[in-house]
Amino acid sequence: MNKLKYFCLGGACIVSLVTSWAMVHYGPQSAILFAGIFGLGSTALPSVLSRMKYYVTRIYSRYLSSGPRHGPGEGTIFVSTSPVEDAFEYLEAAYTAIDRDDTYESVTREEFSEGPGLSVIYAGFHNSFVRVSNTGMVVVTGASERSIDVVDTLRGIKDIRFEQTNRSPFVGYTPIRGAARVFLSVFVAIALMSSIVMIGGGAYPNDAYNPAERTVLMGIDAHGDLNPRVSATDTTLTRVAFLVSIVEEESTEIGWAQNKTTEIERHSQQALAVSQEARELLGSVASSDPTTAQREQIKSLRVQLTSAEAAVVTAVDEKTRSENVTSTTTIDETTRELAEE
Structure with missing residues (x-):
């Protein structure tokens, strides 16, 4: 559970209620409205930063994939154009097909954060990954042009077509973690308290x-x-x-x-x-x-x-x-x- 997310949601509800009550009790005042907006804005900061991180990562990955240091297909992502009905069955079929192909050194079953998948190894340390998204799309990733070979092998299984993209289905708005989350929690807490104090200032400007x-x-x-x-x-x-x-x-x-x-x-x-x-x-x-x-x-x-x-x-x-x-x-x-x- 993302505690920071729920803390911000709770804080936003409290600030909204206090602001609404103050506007009714003391009458519409710009100072009270500004304080409420400030409090609500502070609770949205973690979500905004998470989205900024996502878009920066996405833009950076596009830059890397289009740079001169990458060959065709290197550092890019391949996603099937249609979903598979049974992810486990498909991965087992993919495992068998890749294991029989001498192009690759080995293939192993792996458990990723998104679910089960395959790790395809070649040339000793280069590898590609085969996973299935929660929507049933087959996803092939890897920092090597040999990922295209994996895609070619997978095309022979159930006649699935792939398209090359720079956006991974597994990359989304990830919550803030670690020391940054602690810092943001403290900041949001201080901002929320400041917002309440500012509303009090609007209520009693003396x-x-x-x-x-x-x-x-x-x-x-x-x-x-x-x-x-x-x-x-x-x-x-x-x-x-x-x-x-x-x-x-x-x-x-x-x-x-x-x-x-x-x-x-x-x-x-x-x-x-x-x-x-x-x-x-x-x-x-x-x-x-x-x-x-x-x-x-x-x-x-x-x-x-x-x-x-x-x-x-x-x-x-x-x-x-x-x-x-x-x-x-x-x-x-x-x-x-x-x-x-």
Whole structure:
């Protein structure tokens, strides 16, 4: 079983479903559509590479067979114009005919990946191969002009005609194997995860969120839509709880030692933007006739949000007082708004 193939098919289905859901839930957006196309494109890469390998091999074999280093029939393929009814019976008849012909040194029965066949040896190390395709066509291959002799011998069996070609019936789209498959698997997995993250970015384009936070928010929305036991109000409250945790995280990030004035401005503004959105959501839920349990949760979330906002203000104040960070008008206005929330 080609695990990479099924992994790509599964990934393509997941990306298609997520993209379709996001386009319906958040409305048609080019960012979401582009992310979906990117994910689907990454899952098609192994198949595209397999086909490229096939066509390159085919073109190269044509070049070799037509080059000056080959004589008539050397390096080419002969395929019967009509199928044989019984492949095993035909191969046994071919074995007998070739074995009786002094032109060849020996003939042996071989088991190829395509099935049973014959290996015809002459001049010590040159050989040709006789096989039957799954459609019943007799195929003769070999890197020597003596393959024509084998074809002449086979023509006497059941009066089968052969035509010379550069395309082997046994050469098709082979799956990627080995280290290349491992590399492609990792690449496709990363591309699929990136696609989901990009869809989250299209769903929540607010710069206050990082890619991971956008993906989590999208996951909360998806869970609310897909789980019939979760109401829209519960989904909103879950989203608010996550927003509160983001504000709390901002207070921690503000205290990082390497942060300078620019970073403090950015983190404080992000905390304010997330806090304002959380309060708007709480206000909309409070006015939508929540249950008693939901009212209690709203009160609890408001307390937690106020505490998180205060933690951000405290972190900014400590940073600007104790370290070489200059407080700016933007920082002062942001912390004032957070304190007033």
